[in-house]
Amino acid sequence: MEIRGPLELPARREDIVLETADELTLVGELAVPESSDPVATLVTLHPLPTAGGFMDSHIIRKAAARLPALADIAVLRFNTRGTTSPRGTSDGAFDGGAAEQFDVAAAMDFVHERGLPRPWLLGWSFGTELALKYGREHDVEGIILLSPPLHRATEAEVAAWAGEDVEVVILVPELDDYLRPAEARERFAAIPHANLIAVEGGKHLWVGESQTRRVLTEIVAAVNPAALPLPNEWPAA
Numbered sequence: 067m068e069i070r071g072p073l074e075l076p077a078r079r080e081d082i083v084l085e086t087a088d089e090l091t092l093v094g095e096l097a098v099p100e101s102s103d104p105v106a107t108l109v110t111l112h113p114l115p116t117a118g119g120f121m122d123s124h125i126i127r128k129a130a131a132r133l134p135a136l137a138d139i140a141v142l143r144f145n146t147r148g149t150t151s152p153r154g155t156s157d158g159a160f161d162g163g164a165a166e167q168f169d170v171a172a173a174m175d176f177v178h179e180r181g182l183p184r185p186w187l188l189g190w191s192f193g194t195e196l197a198l199k200y201g202r203e204h205d206v207e208g209i210i211l212l213s214p215p216l217h218r219a220t221e222a223e224v225a226a227w228a229g230e231d232v233e234v235v236i237l238v239p240e241l242d243d244y245l246r247p248a249e250a251r252e253r254f255a256a257i258p259h260a261n262l263i264a265v266e267g268g269k270h271l272w273v274g275e276s277q278t279r280r281v282l283t284e285i286v287a288a289v290n291p292a293a294l295p296l297p298n299e300w301p302a303a
Contacts, residue, residue: 069300070275072127075135076100077150078193080155084172085143090157092169094121094144096180098128104140106184106207106289108133109173111193115160122151123267125190125212125272125281136302137286137293142184144173149200163218167200174204186210186289193221202226207231210285213270215244216253225256234260235288237281239268261288 073163077097084092110126112249113119121127121143130141145151146169147158158165170187177185187209189197194211198219201209207226214236216224227234234257238250245253249266253259263284265277272281279296286293 067300069132069136069298072131073300074131074302075129077134079102079130082144083144084169084176085302086147086168086172088158088165088168090147092144092156092172093151093154094142094173095130095153096140096142097134097136098140099138100137104134104183105138106186107142107177107182108186108283108285108289109138109170109177109186109206110141110143110208111170111187111189111196112143112146112149113190114192115146117192119190119192120146120149120151121153122297123190125278126188128278129188129282129285132282132296133286135300136296137290139290139293142173142177142182144169163195163199166196167203170196171204174206179203184289188212188285189214190278191215192218198227199223202230206232208235208288210288211239212234212272212281213239213242213244214250216250220255221256224254225230225255227260233288235284236260236262237268237284238262238264239270239272240264240266241269243270286297 194214
């Protein structure tokens with residue numbers, strides 16, 4: 067069958083809870099390869115909850131649905147504080163990206179406790195702000211930023227990544243609503259080793275199967291390039 071839309075490929079999926087340092091419980095899911103150990107881990111940070119972002123935002127949901135099977139990648143997704151999805155509602159209330167630092171830390175603590183390998187932070191929109199602001203506090207192999215608006219991360223917080231020996235991959239849609247490639251190149255110039263990828267025809271929400279496949283391909287190119295090219299059919303040939 068063709069891999070597209072909401073199709074969920076085989077994986078071991080587990081409903082999880084994360085406990086924050088300020089004593090909140092966050093709900094989430096861990097998806098790992100069905101019959102092998104993961105080679106890397108994506109810790110996903112969803113778009114702005116006050117604009118409809120949650121752990122089921124489509125790129126994050128599709129990463130969890132496809133990448134354990136297609137690329138041997140574990141995918142951790144969760145609702146930040148005060149966010150609701152079919153999985154449930156996380157404790158607390160949206161804090162504009164401030165107290166959410168504890169949510170990021172709780173996810174990384176979970177990764178460490180489970181012994182999940184080679185963690186990467188994958189942020190989308192608001193989630194990129196959390197990755198930029200707080201990712202340096204944690205042992206990550208890299209960060210992947212999808213549609214970064216750079217509304218909350220300061221110039222100093224961006225520039226601080228220049229001193230980090232981790233990969234920084236930035237996907238900027240050509241037709242983004244907030245930050246387009248030319249400006250993005252200027253604002254991320256403080257990170258000389260950043261890999262900024264301008265996606266022709268891309269939009270902030272990455273709607274459509276072709277954009278989904280492009281995003282997932284770029285994620286795998288960073289995290290487990292040996293799994294490329296990603297198949298378009300399942301079972302894979």
